[in-house]
Amino acid sequence: MRIIYVYDTIAVVGGIERIFVDKMNYLADHLHHEVYLVTSSQGDHPVSFPLSPNVHHVDLDIRHHVCYRYLLPRRVWMRFRLQRLGKRRLKEIIRKIDPDIIICTTTYMAGEICRLKCRAKKVIESHGAREFIHLTDDFKLGFFKDLRNKWNTRRRFRLIEKYSDVVVTLTQADAKAWSKASHVRVIPNFTKFIPPQSSPCEAHxxxxxxxxxxxxxxxxxxxxxxxxxxxxxxxxxxxxxxxxxxxxxxxxxxxxxxxxxxxxxxxxxxxxxxxxxxxxxxxxxxxxxxxxxxxxxxxxxxxxxxxxxxxxxxxxxxxxxxxxxxxxxxxxxxxxxxxxxxxxxxxxxxxxxxxxxxxxxxxxxxxxxxxxxxxxxxxxx
Incomplete structure (x- = not known):
C-alpha cells in the first residue's frame, strides 16, 4: 500500500515526532509498504529522529515563519497566502503519489485532509486527550485568543467527525470522547525503548x-x-x-x-x-x-x-x-x-x-x- 503521513515539521525532539518516525520506519522496513512523509515546513532542518531510507520525504517548503517579519495586517495576509499555497502543494503531491491511506494528527491540517477529494482513506490520529487539545504551552493566551483557539478546535473536530474514515485514539478514555465519529479505533503507541540491561534500582x-x-x-x-x-x-x-x-x-x-x-x-x-x-x-x-x-x-x-x-x-x-x-x-x-x-x-x-x-x-x-x-x-x- 502507498501510505502518506502528513505533519508540519519533524525538527524537534518530541513524543509525537518520535512515534511518527518509528511507525513510518516499521511500515516501510518490516511490512514493506510504500511510505511517504510529507512535511510543510521542514526546510533545512534535519529530521529529529533517524528516518529509514525506505521512507520517502517530501517537503512542501512553506516558510510559515516569514509571517512574523511583518506587522498586522500584512502578517495576516501573508499567513493566509502561505496557508493557501500549502493546501495547493499538498493537493498536488497527493494527486501525484495517489496514496491508499493518508494519516495526520488532529492538530495539523486534519480538516483540510478529511475533505480532500481523492480515493485515499483518511486516518486521523488523536495524540492528546481531546478535551485538552486546544490548550497551548502558555495555557492562557488571553481571552480572545483562547476563545479563537477553542472555536477553531471545535470546528476542526466537527470536520474530523464528519469526513474522516477513522479516528485512531491511544486510550479507551479518549475513544469515548470521539463517540460522534463514524469509526473509532484504539491503537496505543509502541516503544522500542527496551535496552538489554535493566536498572538495578540502587541509586538514590x-x-x-x-x-x-x-x-x-x-x-x-x-x-x-x-x-x-x-x-x-x-x-x-x-x-x-x-x-x-x-x-x-x-x-x-x-x-x-x-x-x-x-x-x-x-x-x-x-x-x-x-x-x-x-x-x-x-x-x-x-x-x-x-x-x-x-x-x-x-x-x-x-x-x-x-x-x-x-x-x-x-x-x-x-x-x-x-x-x-x-x-x-x-x-x-x-x-x-x-x-x-x-x-x-x-x-x-x-x-x-x-x-x-x-x-x-x-x-x-x-x-x-x-x-x-x-x-x-x-x-x-
Missing part, C-alpha cells in the same frame, strides 16, 4: 522527563518532593526537559530550599542511560494523551509513581503491581508513594522487574499488526 535518584509546561505538572512534583526530602535527604530528583516554565520551576526549587536535591537538566539524547542510573520514575502530569516516557521508564525496569490524571497513566500502570496510581492532585499521597519505594528496596526492585515484563505488550510486534489490520479493513471498503 528519582527521575522525571517531559516538557516544562503546565501539562506536565512539575510544580506538583516539586511540592511533593518537599515532603520527600525532609524524610530522605540523601535522595535526589532529576528532571529532564525544556520549556517555558523553566525559570518558574527553578524559582520554586529555590524557595522550597531544594537546590541541593532537585536539578532541572536539558533534554539529552542518551536518556536511556539516565533511566538506568535512576531507581524510580515520577509522572506528575495534569493531563496526558499517552505517556511515551512512562513506557521508556518501565522498559528500563523502573517502578513508577503517577497521578491518575486523564487520560493515559491508568491504562499503562498496573496499580500495585508495576507502580502506584495516586489520586490526581493529592500531593501528600504522591510523596508517600515515592517514600514507600525509597524505604522498601526489595519492593522497589520487584515492581521494576514487573514493569519491564508488563511493557512487552507495547512492543512494535504487538502494536503494529493492529495498524496492518486497520489498513486492510479500510482498503477492503
Amino acid at each position: 535518584r528519582v527521575i522525571a522527563v517531559g516538557r516544562l509546561t503546565y501539562q506536565k505538572g512539575f510544580d506538583r512534583l516539586i511540592d511533593a518532593w518537599s515532603i520527600v526530602n525532609k524524610q530522605h535527604p540523601s535522595w535526589r530528583l532529576d528532571i529532564f526537559g525544556e520549556g517555558i516554565r523553566r525559570e518558574a520551576l527553578n524559582g520554586q526549587i529555590r524557595r522550597n530550599g531544594l537546590a541541593k536535591s532537585v536539578t532541572i537538566h536539558p533534554f539529552t539524547k542518551n536518556i536511556a542511560q539516565e533511566y538506568l542510573n535512576s531507581s524510580i520514575f515520577a509522572l506528575s502530569s495534569n493531563y496526558e494523551g499517552f505517556v511515551l516516557v512512562l513506557l521508556e521508564a518501565m522498559g528500563c525496569g523502573l517502578p513508577c509513581v503517577a497521578f491518575d490524571c486523564p487520560n493515559g497513566p491508568a491504562e499503562t500502570i498496573r496499580d500495585g503491581e508495576d507502580g502506584f496510581l495516586v489520586k490526581n492532585g493529592d500531593i501528600k499521597a504522591f510523596a508517600e508513594a515515592l517514600c514507600y519505594f525509597i524505604e522498601y528496596k526489595e519492593e522497589r526492585k520487584a515492581f521494576g522487574r514487573q514493569a519491564r515484563e508488563n511493557i512487552e505488550r507495547y512492543s512494535p510486534e504487538a502494536i503494529m499488526p493492529m495498524w496492518e489490520k486497520l489498513f486492510n479493513e479500510l482498503k477492503e471498503k
Whole structure:
C-alpha cells in the first residue's frame, strides 16, 4: 500500500515526532509498504529522529515563519497566502503519489485532509486527550485568543467527525470522547525503548522527563518532593526537559530550599542511560494523551509513581503491581508513594522487574499488526 503521513515539521525532539518516525520506519522496513512523509515546513532542518531510507520525504517548503517579519495586517495576509499555497502543494503531491491511506494528527491540517477529494482513506490520529487539545504551552493566551483557539478546535473536530474514515485514539478514555465519529479505533503507541540491561534500582535518584509546561505538572512534583526530602535527604530528583516554565520551576526549587536535591537538566539524547542510573520514575502530569516516557521508564525496569490524571497513566500502570496510581492532585499521597519505594528496596526492585515484563505488550510486534489490520479493513471498503 502507498501510505502518506502528513505533519508540519519533524525538527524537534518530541513524543509525537518520535512515534511518527518509528511507525513510518516499521511500515516501510518490516511490512514493506510504500511510505511517504510529507512535511510543510521542514526546510533545512534535519529530521529529529533517524528516518529509514525506505521512507520517502517530501517537503512542501512553506516558510510559515516569514509571517512574523511583518506587522498586522500584512502578517495576516501573508499567513493566509502561505496557508493557501500549502493546501495547493499538498493537493498536488497527493494527486501525484495517489496514496491508499493518508494519516495526520488532529492538530495539523486534519480538516483540510478529511475533505480532500481523492480515493485515499483518511486516518486521523488523536495524540492528546481531546478535551485538552486546544490548550497551548502558555495555557492562557488571553481571552480572545483562547476563545479563537477553542472555536477553531471545535470546528476542526466537527470536520474530523464528519469526513474522516477513522479516528485512531491511544486510550479507551479518549475513544469515548470521539463517540460522534463514524469509526473509532484504539491503537496505543509502541516503544522500542527496551535496552538489554535493566536498572538495578540502587541509586538514590528519582527521575522525571517531559516538557516544562503546565501539562506536565512539575510544580506538583516539586511540592511533593518537599515532603520527600525532609524524610530522605540523601535522595535526589532529576528532571529532564525544556520549556517555558523553566525559570518558574527553578524559582520554586529555590524557595522550597531544594537546590541541593532537585536539578532541572536539558533534554539529552542518551536518556536511556539516565533511566538506568535512576531507581524510580515520577509522572506528575495534569493531563496526558499517552505517556511515551512512562513506557521508556518501565522498559528500563523502573517502578513508577503517577497521578491518575486523564487520560493515559491508568491504562499503562498496573496499580500495585508495576507502580502506584495516586489520586490526581493529592500531593501528600504522591510523596508517600515515592517514600514507600525509597524505604522498601526489595519492593522497589520487584515492581521494576514487573514493569519491564508488563511493557512487552507495547512492543512494535504487538502494536503494529493492529495498524496492518486497520489498513486492510479500510482498503477492503
